[in-house]
Amino acid sequence: MKNFRILTAALFWLALMGPAAAQILTPTHLSTALSKPIAKVGEEVELIINARIDDKWHLYASDFSDEVGPVVFTLKFKPSPAYALVGKLQAIKSHHEQDEIFKGEVAFWEKTGQMRQRIKILQPGALSIVADADYQSCTTVDGKCVPGSETLKFGPLTAIGAAAPAKAIGAMPPAAMSTTAAVAAAPTAAAPAAVQAADPASDTAAQAATAAVVPAPATSATPEATAAPAPAVASVALAADPVNKAGGLWAFALLAFTFGLAALVTPCVFPMVPMTVSLFTSGNDSRQRGIFKALVYGASIIGIYVLMGVLVSVLLGEDGPNLIATHWIPNLIFFIVFVVFGLSFLGLFEITLPHQIVNSVDAQADKGGWAGIFFMALTLVVVSFSCTAPIVGSILSMAARGERITPIVGMLGFSLAFALPFTLFAIFPSWLKSLPRSGGWLNTVKVVLGFIELMLALKFLSTADLAYHWHLLNRDVYIVLWIVLSALLGFYLLGKFRLSHDSPLDHLSVGRLLMAVLAFAFTVYLVPGLFGAPLPLLAGYLPPQSKHDFSLATAEGGAAPAMATSTAGAAARxxxxxxxxxxxxxxxxxxxxxxxxxxxxxxxxxxxxxxxxxxxxxxxxxxxxxxxxxxxxxxxxxxxxxxxxxxxxxxxxxxxxxxxxxxxxxxxxxxxxxxxxxxxxxxxxxxxxxxxxxxxxxxxxxxxxxxxxxxxxxxxxxxxxxxxxxxxxxxxxxxxxxx
Structure with a gap:
């Protein structure tokens, strides 16, 4: 038991700390850009500093008093006759608040930040602008603060000719560039780049980026700036799957929670609820002690499943999600796993663990004590393996296509739902009377999950097929298979056929009828897709329409009309x-x-x-x-x-x-x-x-x-x-x- 606790602690440490545990802290990463790479003598150019800040850290900005306490972000430019500074360094959208420790107002950024300094071009030629940056990053987690000092390079900036007689886009006369004007003008011009530094995987960043679209000079990094390896990367996210977003993590946790509820009503788990609860409500223990044991039991179930998520996260490594998302080997493995689990749910065979493992775990649970409660939870996990393994495997396979945290989030959501009834029924034993009796409906739930597993399996095969151009599963075949599977599910729910482990169906319940309606409604929705309909609700899960062999619109009206082009335009193709x-x-x-x-x-x-x-x-x-x-x-x-x-x-x-x-x-x-x-x-x-x-x-x-x-x-x-x-x-x- 001691060794198990040590192993668990070590795995959690590896997952949470990762390779950064022994590295020098560098929570702030700076990159540079120019508002435009080419300018005329006399024009003004903005030097842009983008900051990417690690999670739970903040970077102090430049727009507060250096007498308050924290190090203010400063730039010291090396003198040059080729340009002159215009105004002060501007902090874009920094957050201001009263700091109780320093007894004054401070300004800082979290996640991302941006500063801008305007310069006026004085001489033609290729300008390489260099400045020394000093700054400070702190975290509220443990109070650490890290000073930063580095040399920033902007450019190359090409200065040509003489100043244009009229105003150039984005330029202002030096006399007009007062501190107030600079602050007022900065947000509009800087908003796009500020948004650009944000996480592109978040919905908020996407909306802000669109709102910031204005016909102004771009603020992307120059080739020299973007050539730097890590600092130039604003985010690392797997966009091939929805679990890579902050909001998507919550949605994925909710999906896993729903899967956990579904696992409860499988034949392997549902009958064990009253049996297990009776262990905490009978005997010589007081009610309070019985409730406490039930809480420990539920926490043990959660801990076991979360540990599975930690193991998957550690084994994947940093590059695991990208590999799994696109490589044919993991996608085919997931396809096979989903098919095997689906056929298992349909009753073709049963997935079980070796009896030696089950008996060994059960023997540990019989020893009693607090360790015995943990092994009781482990026994439940092992005994219910044949029903929960397909569901857990499905969650982990989907989680493996997201970030490293998603397997842990998925297992946490699943185990919360899975452990909840055991704990609640132990606290409120009278609720057991309201539970429906075990019966054939349990196997119905299992069969429904089997059909869903088979339908989901096609997504993994399609991913590999599209990436490697095997031409095995075009859109038509994909939709046909979904139509057949969903129609079969509808007929099964209506009792038109039975599988090997089903009980006779004497009557059709309202719940079963409603589920059949949903299955047939889904079938009808899919049918127009065979004739070229876009099926927007499923657009993210079907092969693209370009992989469709037949379109009713094309068949009736010929090829889709192309826009008229001039002879010169056609020649340019x-x-x-x-x-x-x-x-x-x-x-x-x-x-x-x-x-x-x-x-x-x-x-x-x-x-x-x-x-x-x-x-x-x-x-x-x-x-x-x-x-x-x-x-x-x-x-x-x-x-x-x-x-x-x-x-x-x-x-x-x-x-x-x-x-x-x-x-x-x-x-x-x-x-x-x-x-x-x-x-x-x-x-x-x-x-x-x-x-x-x-x-x-x-x-x-x-x-x-x-x-x-x-x-x-x-x-x-x-x-x-x-x-x-x-x-x-x-x-x-x-x-x-x-x-």
């Missing part, structure tokens, strides 16, 4: 590279190679719309089905842009002459997906999908025309983003003197 196995939704013309898209965009005089996407990206499919399908958005994409879809999880191996070593992780990038993912990380500091960037093909720095956005389900907001990008492209094309 190229056969899309990788177009033999990659397609864009809604019959959009587009490309899958950025360099090819740039060539076409220059000839057609259009901006580029980059769609960082993935075969396994649920939200990407939702965007295509519910937002891109809107007539206004579709028209904008067709007429105003050259669209390029960059799949970050595609496994197509490129010719060896195109391989290169990434500056981000020093790994050789050999496949199409790896190179696209590396492009997104190194150039834009983001690795979550979907992610949308608008570029001018003639801009050698590849800076976005407007602030990129992530998942944005609001059609109006997404359309406004496209409109802002197109407007900024046209604005940059107008000569300065003509503006």
């Amino acid at each position: 190229e056969t899309p590279r990788f177009g033999e196995f990659l397609e864009l939704p809604h019959n959009l013309d587009g490309y899958f190679d950025l360099e090819q898209a740039k060539r076409v965009a220059r000839l057609q005089h259009k901006p580029i719309f980059i769609d960082f996407t993935g075969h396994a990206c649920v939200n990407c499919r939702k965007m295509e089905a519910t937002v891109w399908s809107d007539p206004q958005v579709l028209t904008q994409l067709r007429n105003d842009y050259v669209v390029v879809a960059l799949y970050v999880d595609d496994k197509t191996e490129l010719p060896q002459k195109e391989w290169y070593t990434s500056t981000h992780d020093n790994q050789i990038k050999t496949t199409l997906g790896k190179q696209n993912a590396d492009l997104q990380i190194t150039r834009y500091g983001i690795n979550a999908q979907p992610y949308y960037v608008i570029l001018d093909a003639d801009d050698a720095t590849s800076q976005p025309l407007v602030t990129p956005i992530a998942y944005e389900p609001d059609v109006a907001q997404f359309s406004a983003f496209l409109q802002a990008g197109s407007k900024q492209y046209r604005t940059q094309r107008v000569p300065v003197a003509a503006r």
Whole structure:
């Protein structure tokens, strides 16, 4: 028992502390950018410092008195005749509050922060701007504070010609740039970059990013800035699955809790509830002691399942989720596991643990005492394995596609629901009388879960099929299988057929009838999908419509109408590279190679719309089905842009002459997906999908025309983003003197 406690503590320590336990603390990570890489002599440019701050830490800002106590963020620039500072360093959207310890007002950021310093260009040439930064980061967890000092480099900044006679976009005369004006002007110009530093996987960041879209100079990092490995990455998240969001973790915990409730009404578990509760309500123990034992019993169940989550989290490691999300081996393993568990629930066979393990655990439970209560809980977990293993396996397989915390969250949600009735019925034994009697309905629940397991299994097979272009499971076959399974479930619930372990059905209960209605309603909803309907409610879980072999609209009216183009525009088209196995939704013309898209965009005089996407990206499919399908958005994409879809999880191996070593992780990038993912990380500091960037093909720095956005389900907001990008492209094309 002592060794078990030591092992448990060690596993929790590994999961929570990870490899950072023995490292020097660096809670704040700084990166730099310019408001524009090229400026005329006499113009003003903003130097941008983005800060990414570790969880539970905060970074003190520059807009409070240095006499209060904490170190104020300061920049000391090396003197240069090529530029002059304009105004003070501006802190963007810092949080102000009264500090009880320092007895004064302090300003700080959490998660992300941003500072801006305006400079005026005085001399032409290539400017390399250097400044020494001093700052302080603190945490309220244990009171630690860490001083920071590093040299920041901005640029290269190219200064050319003489100042334009008219006002340039984003520039202000030095005399007009007072401290008040700087503070007033900063939020509008800085909002996009501030949002950019936020976690792109959060809904709040996505909404803020869209709201911040204005036709102003982009604030992405320059190539020099983004070439740095870790600090340039604003977030690490697995966007192929919803569990990677903060809100998604709560939703996933609720889903796991629901699975835990479902596990309670399986034939292996439900009959054990009154049997187990009687152990705490009978005997010589007082009621208070019996309740306390029940609480320990419930806590032991939770601890056992959470320990499973910890083990999965530790074994996955940092790169585990990305590997599991896209590689064919884990996806096929999960497919097989789901099929096996589903067939087990249908009664084809029973999954059991070896009797030696069951008997050994049961013998430990018979010894009594507090250790005996723990082993009683372990006995329940082991004995109910044949019914709970498919459910637990399903949760862990879905959790493994999220962040490292998701297996722990999943097991916590499941075990809370699983342990709750044992504890509650021990506290309120009279409630046992209200429980329905065991019977054939338990096996019905088990069979329903079996059908659901088989339907979910197809998602994993589809992910591997799309990433490796096996062409095994197109959209038509996928929908047909779901229609058949859901229809069979409906007929089963109506009693039209029985499985081997079912009891005779004398009458049809109202609950069973309602479940059958839901199954048939789902079947009817799927049927139009066979004829090309988008099925938006399931867009994230079905293969994309481009993988559909037949569309009723196409069959009746011919091919989807393409937008009229001029002869010059048609001549400017190229056969899309990788177009033999990659397609864009809604019959959009587009490309899958950025360099090819740039060539076409220059000839057609259009901006580029980059769609960082993935075969396994649920939200990407939702965007295509519910937002891109809107007539206004579709028209904008067709007429105003050259669209390029960059799949970050595609496994197509490129010719060896195109391989290169990434500056981000020093790994050789050999496949199409790896190179696209590396492009997104190194150039834009983001690795979550979907992610949308608008570029001018003639801009050698590849800076976005407007602030990129992530998942944005609001059609109006997404359309406004496209409109802002197109407007900024046209604005940059107008000569300065003509503006």
